[in-house]
Amino acid sequence: MAKTTSKSAKIPSGWEDYFVNSTRMTDRFCEEHLNREYADLARHAVAALCRKRPSPLSSGNPQTWACAVLYALGQVNFLSDKSQKPYMAMAELCGHFGIAPSTGSNKAKLVRDALGIRQFDHKWTLPSRLADSPTAWLIQWNGLIVDARQLPPALQEIAVQKGLIPYVCEQK
16 A cells, blocks of 8 residues: 655744653653554644644643643544553543543544544544545545545545545555
């Protein structure tokens, strides 16, 4: 599969310390409780939030925002679904960061809104889950909903460029 990514870890001047401190928290948490994929997505999310103008990160506790980023990513990736690996209840996630679940939920909504994250969002889905995620591949083409993996590679390339699908799939 020819994978492409538009995620950037570029940090604006003046935000480097915030990025380092926040990602240190998310990296440590992911290493202890989740996995490397969550850590990588969290790094990209924190970087994207640092680039926002105005950045929601400019006010509030960095620990709260670190939790909110992981909470938002956990929602997209069904972290609180017991059938998933890794699994963690959102209240437990918040507890590890020492914040109330309501605060975690409210700040996670701000993260989702700031980054345009929505349920089944292929841009924020764990890479290991993309190939098996049917919703990541459903697009409207010529008025019909189709599985983009069934389109010719040239059309898949267009869909990738438009941000509709995560990458071009090899034809079987």
